[in-house]
Amino acid sequence: MRLVRLLAGVAVVAVAGLVLAAPAAGQQPAAGLRRPDVIFVPTAQNVVDAMLEMAKVTKNDIVYDLGCGDGRIVIAAAKLGARGVGIDIDPQRIKEARENAKTAGVEDRVQFLEADLFTTDISEATVVTLFLLPSLNLKLQPKLFKELKPGTRIVSHVFDMGDWKPEQTREVDYRSIFLWTISANSGK
Template sequence: MAAPVAAQQDSVPYVPTPQAIVEGMLDLAEVGPADNLIDLGSGDGRIVIAAARRGASALGIDRSSPLVARARMLARGEELPGRTRFEQGDLFEARIRDASVVTLYLLPTVNVALRPKLVNELRPGTRIVSHAFDMAEWSPDGHRVVEERNLYLWIVPATVGGTWRLTMPGGRSGTLAFEQRFQRISGTLDGASIGRPTLRGTRVSFVAATPGGQRLYQGIVGDRSIEPDPAAPADAATGWQAVRSD
């Protein structure tokens, strides 16, 4: 597998991203001072530099040593001390766990080849933005067109697929089961289908029948539990918890 992956990276041509597209990508990801951005295939560093201008910490990774050297030179001229770094390296070996935003301008085949790494290594809630190319069957969570170019946003989903023990308001409990494909979910509560299931990062919501009628459940997904979302609407269920049972 190593040779084909390396060949895919080497096939990506260096095509500078127009500045309006750079800003559009950062706008779509809502990049700000709290973010740690990693640009995979960073070229001359313009996305990294633009993110740093917004107060973010940003790292660019590229296989080309001349481009890495140029990016470092351009960043020095911006006077953004401590907010930009550039490394020469393999995109598929890069340490990306700490990113809150990942940006891409690669090729469709490389996006798809990177997809397992992005899904498995990034934390739920991390935003991924790609210029021009999508992720095949992983549907984007957001999309916009800037200067006739497509920009795509994905939010890494938490893992909810499987079986949970849901303790509802009043102490009644039931079996909550989800099926998941990326951020697309469906499910049942005690065998009855739940309504309007959605998953966006770590936030999950669904409507389920209870003895008191249909109730909205909106929660935050953790490693082994789902807790009520403090930002849920006033009419959403409270005082409940789901604990993984599989």
């Protein structure tokens, strides 16, 4: 029953995100960026920790969080010694993420970009984290295959990648986490 409630809640958040992300009549996004595809829904800290553990993040990693929101995943990775880049199209979230990084004392290890995750170069990533809708994960897949090097790990919270089967799946408080690794044959 708890799982059904969780799935129903995720569905409501997804629909609300699509509705709220739709442009209001006559409004244009700032600086030529399009509007956010979803509303910000924070990832619980225990899920953040599990995602980074699942990806085996070390001080040698560069963690990119696509749709980074308040920056919590990138900040947690920096606390493990990794470097991180958070990308979000929402200027308010980027401002909040930068403030959170400063408060956490990791601003020298992280960078937050107000940018479109579909057009921003992510080729330096060794780990990519996602909490996006299924349609966005699928739309992002060709970019992941094209830009990421073999060995790059991808971890998604709640939503999978369609026919691309994960190497690992973990449940944390009734939330699914999926792991994939880019190989030389990924996307072919």
